[in-house]
Amino acid sequence: MIRAFRGEVLSVSGDPRSDPQAVRHDTDALLVVEDGIVIARGPHADLAPRYGDVPVEALPGLIVPGFIDAHVHYPQTDRIAAHGEQLLDWLERHIFPAEKAFASKAHAEGVAAFFLGELLRNGTTSALVFPTVHEQSVDALFEAALERRMRIISGKVLMDLGPEGLCDTAAAGRAQSEALIRRWRGRGRLGHAVTPRFALSSSDAQLAAAGALLAEHPDVLMHTHLAENRRECAEVEARFPAAADYLDAYDRFGLVTARSVFAHGIHLSDRACQRLHESGAGIAVCPSSNLFLGSGFFDFGQADRHGLKLGLGTDVGAGTTFSLLHTQGIAYQAALMKGERLDPFRALWLATAGSAALLHIADRVGSLAVGQEADFVVLDPQATPLLARRTRGADLAERLFALQVLGDDRAVQRTYLLGDCAWNRDKT
Ligand code: GUN
Ligand code: ZN
Secondary structure, eight states: OEEEEEEEEEEEOSOTTTOGGGEEEEEEEEEEEETTEEEEEEEHHHHTTTTTTSOEEEEEEEEEEOEEEEEEEGGGGGGSSOOSOOHHHHIIIIIHHHHHGGGSHHHHHHHHHHHHHHHHHTTEEEEEEEOOSOHHHHHHHHHHHHHHTOEEEEOOEEOTTSOTTSOOOHHHHHHHHHHHHHHHTTSTTOEEEEEEOOGGGSOHHHHHHHHHHHHHOTTOEEEEEESOOHHHHHHHHHHOTTSSSHHHHHHTTTOOSTTEEEEEOOSOOHHHHHHHHHHTOEEEEOHHHHHHTTOOOOOHHHHHHTTOEEEEOOOTTTSSOSOHHHHHHHHHHHHHHTTOOOOHHHHHHIIIIIHHHHTTOTTTSSSOOTTSBOOEEEEOTTSSHHHHHHHTTOOHHHHHHHHHHHOSGGGEEEEEETTEEEEEGGGO
């Protein structure tokens, strides 16, 4: 089936710092979609004669590619806004007790359904997701994502040094991961990530097993946390005295590759940045989480000096919002704490094509290019009285920046998956 959408379309297919041509904007565009795939995109005046007999839906607002959350924990949905601690105490006091409940498949199913609904109402169409240590927490998420036709990447959390009720073994973790990879490979828009929680929650034997899984399955990602919190970094240094730094503790087990996604990277040595660059691994930047847990501010200047691959994550439940639109605004503020002025188009790139490249799905999603899947969001610059007032008469960069700073789920008017409307703010 062929249909078309008409409206103002903006995408940023590459980092505009190095490639200003990556920003593509048409105030009156036609987006032509066949069986969920973009088959043409350009100014309406140019394309309309060619697609004269195709039904056209006019969309209000600003159309951008669906957001791609490069790091988020679905089991922490119900622990967002948990008061009082930095990372390690927050995990013990708030997070581990909540994750234990995912031993129940029914509980996991209920949270997965709410979580995916929250992604869609916030304009997020793809995500790299932490589940829990329980195999069935992955099944619950994948089943719900398959039903909704969302692009979700996940894999059982490996943690053989976890607390009771939230702990596997190196052998069981590997066997369950193998089973999940076999069970879910090639289904819908799902992808797999080998997911050791972080260096402190896996034994050497388990980190080695994670490396073996990666070597055996070249199509999967590796997803973990890196250098988020100072006390965490000190404990990693004490546990791995022979490692050059935190990243090197992972590297020794074959966990640093072009398919590795590390969340945070707040406290990185230049050596680690060099190694990240050389390996092609990248960082999911999670600014709302970094503020909430008092972890620090991501250093965009250092990352750019080393040419690091970057994407944007919410990291809910340490993150305080599911909105990657609002997270772009928080990223601006966090960057400024380190003296960097994050450009609004670059922030949009981080949340779309940047995250897509980090997650190795840039051939499918992220920039609404011809051949990509038609996942997109209709943003409403008049969503609130303040936004309407602030964006009146504003140019594109000002409108986008105001949406990032002042907007959230209220500014997401509609979310489309494969050309079908999956969320409509005004019809609920
Ligand atoms: N490091 C290890 N586990 C976690 C987690 O659940 N959230 C965050 N933000 N950091 C972690
Ligand atoms: Zn996290």
